[in-house]
Amino acid sequence: MTVLERIKKISKKRGFSLTKVNDMAHLGTNTIYSWKTKEPSFNNLEAVAKVLNVSVDYLLGKTEKEEPVNDTRDMEIEEALNSVRMYQGKPISDAQRETMKGIIRAYLDAQDKNE
Template sequence: MMTTFDRINELAKKRGIGLRTLAQDAGLGETTIYGWKRRTPDSAKLKAVAKELHVTVDYLLGKTEKEEPVNDTRDMEVEEALNSMRSYQGQPISDEEREVMRGIIKGYLDNKNKK
């Protein structure tokens, strides 16, 4: 099983970015990401790294296998809203239902911004 550090390292390599550079671009100390080999990352720092890598925090944490690209701040906010809602009326929400909700939320926000 890949750790959060492994996922970040793999994505950084795919994008041709060193971990020190990635950390600096995310506003972190140069060796912060290396420390995640031994400890769990702080959520704000992990979010900054996810933003730099254009993926969701869920992907970095191994909660999903899809490298869902995050295009802008609104997309990150939609992801955060979906991440906060794991169940409804005591029933877990499936991945398919999350995708439907993602589309509804994005469609609503896009339509709202056109007015």
Template sequence: MTVLERIKKISKKKGYNLTKVNDLAHLGKNTIYSWKNKEPSFNNLQAVAKVLNVSVDYLLGKTDDPSPKTEKPHVDLADDNDFIMTFEGRPIPPEDLELMKRLLRGGRDE
């Protein structure tokens, strides 16, 4: 099954025609129809996947599971100082992060 065929199939299930999906994804006129003859860009595929609530891998035929994957980033508090940790939308001060690390170590300083 081609990318275009998968898009048609899932669009039909959701009650959309390709023009509607194209418009909701904010693509140029007839962009999805052009994928019959050329490969779509990753950004355009991402936009369509978002509209249809499926994964890009599903549209590409890499999986038969249409559900989008929502993996959360993994941050190691002990090693990773490149991320700004937040709580309730506010950055956690460095001294509070150190206290949290100490609590997670069982109260030990290292």
């Protein structure tokens, strides 16, 4: 499923037209429709994710969880994991990503206790 298809699906679920989402995200005219043929910028994608109350990772198809990440620590972990897309030349799986999240959380929790 493409980014545009995911946006269409979640917009419909939220009761919004793509034009309405486009306007609510303060994007230029037909910006979302242009994503049929070109890649969206991160800032525009983030604006749409906020309007739809989903994560950017959901719109990109990296997760099936629609809920956005709200906790600051979780956001930092997500940012760190977004830079890790490959390991030994292969894309990381969702299971590996979840394992890495747990390791990073445990590490950060231990650091907090040592402060």
